[in-house]
Amino acid sequence: MAKAKGSLGKAKTRQYDLPFQKDIGTRYMTTVITLMVFLGFLCAALGLTLHAINTRWTTGLEGKMTVEIPAQGIDQSLRERDALDAIAQSVIAEFQNHRFVRKIEVISQEAMTDMISPWLGERQNYADLPLPVLISVEVEGTLGEKDLLTLQNAVVSIDAASRLDTHKDWLAELLRFTGAIKLVALVMGIVITLTTLMAVAGVVRARLAAHMADVELLHLMGATDTYIARQFQGHILGLSLRGCLIGAGMGVLMIKGIGWVAGQLGFILMPDFAITMSSWVMLCLVPIAIIGLCFVTARATILNALKDMP
Amino acid sequence: MITFEYVGLRYGIGPEVLSDINFTLEPGSFHFLTGPSGAGKTSLMRLMYLAHLPTRGIVRMFGENVVTVPRSKRMEMRQKIGTVFQDFRLLPHLSAFDNVALPLRIAGRKDHEIRNNVNELMEWVGLADYMHALPNTLSGGQQQRVAVARAVVAKPRLILADEPTGNLDDKIGARIFKLFEQLNKTGTSIVVATHNLNMMREFRHPCMILDGGAMRIEHLGQRTSDLVDKLREAF
Ligand SMILES: Nc1ncnc2c1ncn2[C@@H]1O[C@H](COP(=O)(O)OP(=O)(O)O)[C@@H](O)[C@H]1O
Numbered sequence: 268m269a270k271a272k273g274s275l276g277k278a279k280t281r282q283y284d285l286p287f288q289k290d291i292g293t294r295y296m297t298t299v300i301t302l303m304v305f306l307g308f309l310c311a312a313l314g315l316t317l318h319a320i321n322t323r324w325t326t327g328l329e330g331k332m333t334v335e336i337p338a339q340g341i342d343q344s345l346r347e348r349d350a351l352d353a354i355a356q357s358v359i360a361e362f363q364n365h366r367f368v369r370k371i372e373v374i375s376q377e378a379m380t381d382m383i384s385p386w387l388g389e390r391q392n393y394a395d396l397p398l399p400v401l402i403s404v405e406v407e408g409t410l411g412e413k414d415l416l417t418l419q420n421a422v423v424s425i426d427a428a429s430r431l432d433t434h435k436d437w438l439a440e441l442l443r444f445t446g447a448i449k450l451v452a453l454v455m456g457i458v459i460t461l462t463t464l465m466a467v468a469g470v471v472r473a474r475l476a477a478h479m480a481d482v483e484l485l486h487l488m489g490a491t492d493t494y495i496a497r498q499f500q501g502h503i504l505g506l507s508l509r510g511c512l513i514g515a516g517m518g519v520l521m522i523k524g525i526g527w528v529a530g531q532l533g534f535i536l537m538p539d540f541a542i543t544m545s546s547w548v549m550l551c552l553v554p555i556a557i558i559g560l561c562f563v564t565a566r567a568t569i570l571n572a573l574k575d576m577p
Numbered sequence: 578m579i580t581f582e583y584v585g586l587r588y589g590i591g592p593e594v595l596s597d598i599n600f601t602l603e604p605g606s607f608h609f610l611t612g613p614s615g616a617g618k619t620s621l622m623r624l625m626y627l628a629h630l631p632t633r634g635i636v637r638m639f640g641e642n643v644v645t646v647p648r649s650k651r652m653e654m655r656q657k658i659g660t661v662f663q664d665f666r667l668l669p670h671l672s673a674f675d676n677v678a679l680p681l682r683i684a685g686r687k688d689h690e691i692r693n694n695v696n697e698l699m700e701w702v703g704l705a706d707y708m709h710a711l712p713n714t715l716s717g718g719q720q721q722r723v724a725v726a727r728a729v730v731a732k733p734r735l736i737l738a739d740e741p742t743g744n745l746d747d748k749i750g751a752r753i754f755k756l757f758e759q760l761n762k763t764g765t766s767i768v769v770a771t772h773n774l775n776m777m778r779e780f781r782h783p784c785m786i787l788d789g790g791a792m793r794i795e796h797l798g799q800r801t802s803d804l805v806d807k808l809r810e811a812f
Pocket residue numbers: 588591594612613614615616617618619620621
């Protein structure tokens with residue numbers, strides 16, 4: 268037993284002056300950080316995706332509107348295709364009088380079929396469906412109230428059943444919805460951060476209590492608080508690094524998984540759930556930020572506790 | 578170097594373990610500290626290595642009042658003191674080498690410098706073969722030698738040794754005392770708490786004698802032998 272020269276009783280390479288390696292709860296600490304990074308990762312991914320969807324829809328729809336000429340007239344009677352086309356031509360002619368209308372065209376039957384086929388399935392012939400005629404309109408910038416009213420009145424005066432859709436209403440609805448989810452993601456992110464910080468502070472305080480005698484000894488040998496804090500920091504940094512790597516790995520797999528499932532199901536609302544390059548960079552910041560937070564918390568906790576020692 | 582003025586120390590609400598202690602130790606001096614068990618030798622040492630602050634009176638170390646000196650300065654003062662604790666206080670998870678290296682690491686010395694100093698010293702205390710052993714695989718005497726090596730490795734200005742030869746046979750004990758003697762010749766102040774009458778007789782240094790909470794210093798001279806005889810009777 269006391270054969271010191273042999274491998275028995277031979278110390279491993281010194282890592283810290285304090286015996287953290289033997290501490291209970293080291294794995295618990297790593298697990299907590301892993302889970303927190305994982306959740307933080309998902310929250311951030313959710314937030315970024317929603318943000319991307321928002322921008323896509325808002326910028327995509329800016330300055331765009333649609334004139335809808337329904338197959339049914341104001342008296343609910345089904346109208347001939349030719350009649351609808353004639354109305355469309357009048358609307359186009361009228362709109363072209365305004366210089367802020369940049370582009371105006373009837374959406375082709377093929378394009379319409381492409382848009383609705385995901386809902387209705389492949390059909391041989393859509394001609395017998397009472398499809399409306401849609402005219403896509405692009406204007407310079409955003410229209411003022413007055414110009415918008417002029418266009419709306421023009422449409423109604425040509426055909427009482429038709430209307431000009433600026434997409435504003437449902438876009439506002441979409442933004443409200445995604446905004447609410449983004450808020451939830453943000454609150455979750457804050458809760459996750461606070462939980463992580465409390466866990467780290469708790470672990471550091473427990474470690475300090477467990478190693479009080481050794482810490483006192485280091486003090487007696489003239490170790491500064493910074494020297495002792497470095498030991499704890501290093502230890503916590505090691506733990507959080509491990510936790511962050513595992514958590515981030517799990518997060519990446521999860522996101523890839525969701526993207527794959529979304530791709531398989533062909534979500535119409537999120538045609539490109541796939542996270543862009545810049546989003547990945549942002550996501551990488553999550554574990555880095557959490558590691559930084561753990562580090563700073565460990566240091567602050569330890570320095571705060573040590574400053575009351577003699 | 579060290580000045581005590583009317584120093585008293587009590588633990589909690591207990592009685593005064595030390596009372597009205599007055600003395601001055603000059604730089605480069607060598608003192609024995611002796612007295613019966615429980616007389617307060619370790620307590621006096623604790624005041625000197627700044628583990629305790631006095632409950633009354635003034636302790637001045639390196640010219641500074643230890644009570645009023647800022648905390649950061651107190652850390653600097655501690656770096657100038659090398660202590661051999663009565664119970665060694667080695668860090669159990671560190672090898673003998675790393676235990677001895679600790680004061681140098683705290684002082685921020687370079688790795689190669691640490692290696693050279695520690696190796697040399699371990700050789701001197703006869704533990705060259707036990708560099709990588711963990712303390713609890715070492716005998717009491719070997720642990721004590723590690724503790725001594727750790728106390729002197731950073732070349733402190735003051736060495737406080739609390740019964741540093743208690744677990745050593747006379748031969749290795751004498752070796753340790755010679756080490757202290759040599760360090761003392763290079764200007765290090767030394768206080769050794771001991772019961773070892775042979776050593777006190779061999780190395781004729783002034784002797785601080787603690788008894789019943791009070792202290793007196795008996796100076797070197799013809800009388801030291803008588804003193805030793807008297808002490809032999811006392812313990
Ligand atoms: N930490 C402590 N708390 C309370 N009493 C103590 C403590 N340390 C020492 N004492 C008491 O102080 C007295 C002196 O002890 P100590 O300084 O260890 O003496 P010595 O080293 O000369 O044997 C003893 O009566 C002891 O019981």
